[in-house]
Amino acid sequence: MMSLPRAQNLLQKLPHFGLPDYATPGERLIRLLVLCCAGLVLWFLVAPLFVVIPLSLSKEPFFTFPIAHYSWRWYVNFFADARWMAALENSFVTGLGAMILSTILGTLASLGVARPEFPYRRLVMSFLISPMIIPVVVVAVGTYLVYAHFGLVNTRTGLILGHTSLATPYVVMTVTATLANYDHNLSRAAHSLGASGWSVFWRVTFPQILPGVVSGAILAFAMSFDEVVMALFLTNAERRTLPVQMFAGIRDLVNPTIMAAATLLLMVSLALFGILQILSRRGKAGGVTAH
Numbered sequence: 001m002m003s004l005p006r007a008q009n010l011l012q013k014l015p016h017f018g019l020p021d022y023a024t025p026g027e028r029l030i031r032l033l034v035l036c037c038a039g040l041v042l043w044f045l046v047a048p049l050f051v052v053i054p055l056s057l058s059k060e061p062f063f064t065f066p067i068a069h070y071s072w073r074w075y076v077n078f079f080a081d082a083r084w085m086a087a088l089e090n091s092f093v094t095g096l097g098a099m100i101l102s103t104i105l106g107t108l109a110s111l112g113v114a115r116p117e118f119p120y121r122r123l124v125m126s127f128l129i130s131p132m133i134i135p136v137v138v139v140a141v142g143t144y145l146v147y148a149h150f151g152l153v154n155t156r157t158g159l160i161l162g163h164t165s166l167a168t169p170y171v172v173m174t175v176t177a178t179l180a181n182y183d184h185n186l187s188r189a190a191h192s193l194g195a196s197g198w199s200v201f202w203r204v205t206f207p208q209i210l211p212g213v214v215s216g217a218i219l220a221f222a223m224s225f226d227e228v229v230m231a232l233f234l235t236n237a238e239r240r241t242l243p244v245q246m247f248a249g250i251r252d253l254v255n256p257t258i259m260a261a262a263t264l265l266l267m268v269s270l271a272l273f274g275i276l277q278i279l280s281r282r283g284k285a286g287g288v289t290a291h
Contacts, residue, residue, distance in 0.1 A: 049266060056259035074260040084261065086238070087245035091225050094156065094241060098163035098224040103217040105164070106171025111205070113172075114179035125176070129169040136229045139166065144233040154236040162234050163224040170223060171216030178212025211279050218279075222272045226265065 058064060059071035078084050112118060113125055131139055143162050144153060152158030182205070190200040206213075228243035235244060242261060249258045 052259045052262040052266065055256060056263045058256055058259075061255060074256040077257045078260045078264075081257070083240075084242075084245060084257070087240045087242045088264075090156070090159075090235075090239055091242040094159050094163060094231075095221045095224040097156075097160035098167050099217050099221040101160065101164040102167035102171050102220040103213060106168045106216055106220075107175050107209075107213055109168070110172050110175035110179055111201075114176060114182070116184065125172075128172045131166050132169045132173075136166070136227075140230045140233040143230065147234065153234055154239060155234075156239055159231060159234045159239060159241075162230045163227060166227060166230060167220035167223045170219040171213075174216035174219065175209055175212045178209045182208055215276055215279055218272050218276055222269060225268060 054067050056074055057070045057072070058067045059069040059073060109128055113121055113128070118124070140162070143165065147153050147158045147162070152161065186204050186208075187200050190204050191197075195203070225241075226243060228241075228247060231241045231244045232247070235241065240248065242265065246258050246261050249255075249261075
């Protein structure tokens with residue numbers, strides 16, 4: 001057994017883990033245990049996301065783990081199959097369309113709600129973010145019933161509009177959070193100097209809220225690119241997005257090509273997350289510099 005002096009010596013050598021230099025060994029040990037628990041929880045939540053990567057590289061025509069032989073076979077199948085390529089194209093086009101519309105609508109809505117004199121701000125804000133609170137299947141059913149009367153079901157336009165309704169709250173949230181730190185006296189000063197409303201927005205307001213707008217646009221694209229429930233209601237076989245095509249593949253014929261598609265979705269999500277982190281750091285650095 002370890003002697004008491006040796007145990008105390010090991011506790012003294014524990015790193016500080018962000019604690020002050022005067023932290024006791026007991027406090028360092030508790031911080032170490034907390035970090036270990038947090039790491040285990042994080043691994044439990046994140047690890048299943050990365051299981052698809054080795055499965056997509058398996059040479060076997062069925063799911064086996066651990067992997068015996070690795071191959072690019074399923075990626076070749078993915079890019080050689082016209083159905084998967086059409087689904088990938090539909091996802092990108094729909095995502096870009098929903099991103100553009102939701103960014104414009106969400107930014108304009110945020111600019112209006114952020115005004116100090118805007119009436120019923122909380123009520124309007126609750127209405128704007130309601131698609132984030134209401135279950136997606138409820139929104140999808142209602143959207144399907146309304147769009148059916150206008151001939152928008154099984155059309156790319158209908159899918160873009162449906163995803164715009166789901167993505168706009170993300171833009172509203174990010175831009176509104178950015179506007180919370182915006183000094184409205186800058187706009188008043190620009191107006192007092194004779195600048196028009198458009199000039200004030202483009203030269204004064206927009207540069208200040210640009211990080212929030214870009215972050216909201218990225219979140220809107222990610223939401224549309226990964227969304228499946230609304231797409232199931234509004235698309236047919238020709239307009240399937242990549243998640244819908246994956247769902248159909250799981251239901252009809254399961255093979256590791258689905259894992260290749262899932263890996264590509266994961267890579268897109270990680271790339272968007274990385275861009276958000278870069279924008280967040282630049283926004284903080286810009287804020288410190290401006291201050």
